[in-house]
Amino acid sequence: MIERSDQDGFTDFINQLNGGLNNVELEFRRAQDELNGTPVMALTNTNGQKIAQVATGYTPTELEYFKHLLDAIVMADDEMFCISSTAALHEAGRLKNKENKPLALTKREAENLLDRYIADQWFIRSKAGAYSLSMRTLLELQTYLKETYGDQIQECTLCMEIITKGQRCSVAACSSRLHQHCSSTYFRNMNNPKCPTCHTAWSSKVLIGLSDGASAPSKVRKRAARRENGAAGGEEDDAEGSGRNQDDA
Template sequence: MIDNEYTDAHRLFLQASLSERFFTEAKAIEIYRKAYEATAIQDQETFTEFMTTLNTKLNSIELEFRKSHNEEDGTAVWALVNTNGDEIAQMATDYSPIEISFFRRLIELIITADDESFSVSSITALKEVVKLKTSITKSNGEILLQRFIDDKWLSISSGGRYSLSLRSILELQHYLKKEFEDYISECILCYDIVTKGQRCQVAQCKARFHHHCARRYFDSRNNKICPNCQIAWDSSNVFGDSDSINNRSRTRRSTTTRRSQRSVVDEADDDQMDQDDD
């Protein structure tokens, strides 16, 4: 009979998780199975029960395994996170106060970015080093940004823009909701924070979906209607995908330029035609 005791299998799982802290659910299940194989425990909990038992034990030391999904492809992931008051303070063991101040400023820039891009360019990020008037040089700033990426606090796009990683969204969710209430959106389907996804084309409507949640929601419906305001849903109206947004902006600017050029040519042709008529 399973009595949800904290066993050697749980201890092995926790030890294996401490170095990673962030992994896919498939990897978590693999570790869970190997932990039981190594301990030869007969009465095994299901994976869900196993994680619940772990969290019950970890609550006393302000740690918790949290489940979420990759915002881009929907892959289920687990993260070992801190659960106490100011989550950013947990970085103090790895970063100096100056470095944490820089990270706080990056969070602010990312969350409050224009048009819900939820990202910041590398140039802007490095300019903040100077603005903060710290001892961090530009070259050290570049090293620190890479460290934030390596430690899974930040992600960087192919276009060189920084955004919050899933680790930051999971571990700092209370801080983000408290400090940036007017900027943070929750997915209308799963209610998790969403920084990359689809949005209603009506400016005043607050309906937001993760890409994978949008697929799951609309694939079961004949008509793609916003569940909030009942307006037709346009899946190409995305946010947070900074590279795609930038590409669309460049395309719009290029199209506008071509139209302007055609207008000049057309006007010249019209003038020539008028002269010919005369």
């Protein structure tokens, strides 16, 4: 077991490192894995617009596809924060360069590139083939995500870290979102769990993201809310209804 003094000493050490790294736009960031609560740490770029410096080793076309997938996942309807393999391949046919001309990316190339993104740990692929954000992406692209998508990026009410998988309050207007591991800890000794924000009875069945065995919609439908950069959502075709819960999955 790690003593409290050791934890404090390690935190002080990381803070000192970050003080020296600020000048080169780098920072050590810590969080807990969304799926199991395991502590993770990453050296990250603090300049949100330098996504190309983070996702190194990709061609401009491959990086553009990466950004399309990121956009589709973050803006997925009903806070699903994932897209199906069919939808991911469909996005490959929507790529355009700065001159608004189509970029060539075959289905086979897109499939290989998706496998590469998974191997590089930028995305997670569920058993049912749904793509979602990895902890590497949430940590290394944290600044980019927050600056690009604004309040479309949700934070856990308890740990204040970005959340794309977990639980949410059953009251639509309530802002409470909890990671599974944060929820387990917070409600551990409560006979009648209540929302930490609005104090409504808490149901662990109202989800953010999809359970591992659930299938994402085959077509992308983006949320209608506007992002900070002014781009409108509500773009595509088909999605499952709102109010998803564990029983639906």
